[in-house]
Amino acid sequence: MTGDERRTAQKEAVRRALRQAPGFVSAGELHERLAAGGNAVGLATVYRQLNALAEDGRADTIPGPGGRLFRACEAPGVHHHHLVCEACGRAFELDAPDEAWIRDAATEHRFTVTRHVLEVFGRCADCPTY
Amino acid sequence: MTGDERRTAQKEAVRRALRQAPGFVSAGELHERLAAGGNAVGLATVYRQLNALAEDGRADTIPGPGGRLFRACEAPGVHHHHLVCEACGRAFELDAPDEAWIRDAATEHRFTVTRHVLEVFGRCADCPTY
DNA sequence: ATGCGTGCAAACGATTTGCAGAGAA
DNA sequence: TTCTCTGCAAATCGTTTGCACGCAT
Numbered sequence: 001m002t003g004d005e006r007r008t009a010q011k012e013a014v015r016r017a018l019r020q021a022p023g024f025v026s027a028g029e030l031h032e033r034l035a036a037g038g039n040a041v042g043l044a045t046v047y048r049q050l051n052a053l054a055e056d057g058r059a060d061t062i063p064g065p066g067g068r069l070f071r072a073c074e075a076p077g078v079h080h081h082h083l084v085c086e087a088c089g090r091a092f093e094l095d096a097p098d099e100a101w102i103r104d105a106a107t108e109h110r111f112t113v114t115r116h117v118l119e120v121f122g123r124c125a126d127c128p129t130y
Numbered sequence: 131m132t133g134d135e136r137r138t139a140q141k142e143a144v145r146r147a148l149r150q151a152p153g154f155v156s157a158g159e160l161h162e163r164l165a166a167g168g169n170a171v172g173l174a175t176v177y178r179q180l181n182a183l184a185e186d187g188r189a190d191t192i193p194g195p196g197g198r199l200f201r202a203c204e205a206p207g208v209h210h211h212h213l214v215c216e217a218c219g220r221a222f223e224l225d226a227p228d229e230a231w232i233r234d235a236a237t238e239h240r241f242t243v244t245r246h247v248l249e250v251f252g253r254c255a256d257c258p259t260y
Numbered sequence: 261a262t263g264c265g266t267g268c269a270a271a272c273g274a275t276t277t278g279c280a281g282a283g284a285a
Numbered sequence: 286t287t288c289t290c291t292g293c294a295a296a297t298c299g300t301t302t303g304c305a306c307g308c309a310t
Contacts, residue, residue: 004285004288004289005289006284006285006288006289006290007284007285008283008284008289008290008291010290010291011290027274027275028273028274041291041292042291042292042293043275043293044275044276044277044291044292044293044294045290045291045292047274047275047276048276048290048291051275051276062193063192063193063195064193065193066273066274067273067274067275068274068275083235083239083241083243085241092239092241094235102250105213105224105250106213106250106252109222109254110254111213111215111222111250111252111253111255112252112253113250113251113252114251114252114253115250115251116249116250116251117192117194117247117248117249117250117251118246118247118248119246119247120232120235120236120243120245120246121243121244121245121246122236122241122242122243122245123241123242123244124239124240124241125240125241134263134264134310135264136263136264136265136308136309136310137309137310138264138265138266138308138309140265140266141265156299157299157300158298158299171266171267172266172267172268173267173300174266174267174268174269174300174301174302175265175266177299177300177301178265178301181300181301196298196299197299198299198300
């Protein structure tokens with residue numbers, strides 16, 4: 001077992017691109033952005049990086065139509081949910097004051113909570129009604 | 131005029147299976163349940179049915195890891211959530227105490243909320259830890 | 261008889277993985 | 286040098302679609 005983590009140009013590029021991206025982006029989108037910006041990175045590497053970041057809690061992900069969407073996470077390790085615009089796909093973070101009652105309700109049923117899903121969908125102000 | 135809607139055994143089977151399923155299920159899962167229950171239905175048909183139901187608003191869907199998840203749409207007004215055991219599939223109803231914060235947060239972002247989804251997964255006391 | 265619904269299998273898009281070589285330590 | 290990371294391409298997974306036949310109407 002080695003706790004080795006190497007510093008590479010691709011990692012930097014992916015993380016920077018993710019941070020600079022507006023809102024949530026798909027892996028493919030990020031890949032295109034990188035290529036367009038002169039920092040070509042293999043698509044597989046983009047996926048590997050994003051998965052690693054997501055797993056470490058350094059990136060947020062929301063499942064969207066046609067694939068997962070990623071976004072740089074400013075507060076690592078903090079679980080939160082999202083408010084997603086059904087039209088433009090943009091998403092905002094939500095504070096979730098509901099964690100407590102979930103645990104309570106679970107305990108009441110002698111449950112051990114492993115995970116939960118909360119997604120709020122709507123229409124943002126900038127989007128045409130249709 | 132093509133207002134034609136035919137009544138078939140497969141449609142019935144899919145809808146019944148969806149209604150009997152605990153919480154959200156994937157298309158593949160539903161397909162297996164049907165096969166296991168003696169009502170074998172083609173996977174493509176399952177997808178076609180689920181998509182049709184979702185489009186008509188007769189089923190709810192949430193994007194999940196590894197695919198979309200479907201659930202029979204409950205009658206309007208009886209909106210509630212579930213606590214689902216990942217092992218035995220049993221589900222309990224959860225009262226959603228305060229969903230006002232959702233609307234508040236949405237308003238804060240100038241969002242119009244159209245719908246939201248919450249599912250809690252875990253282990254019930256009767257099921258082995260693994 | 262008419263034509264929608266089904267099943268099968270091929271097609272499809274998103275993501276993962278095997279493997280050999282490049283590059284950081 | 287050692288060993289992780291990368292890139293490519295093939296493999297995989299979930300989902301959709303084309304086509305011919307069956308069955309509800």
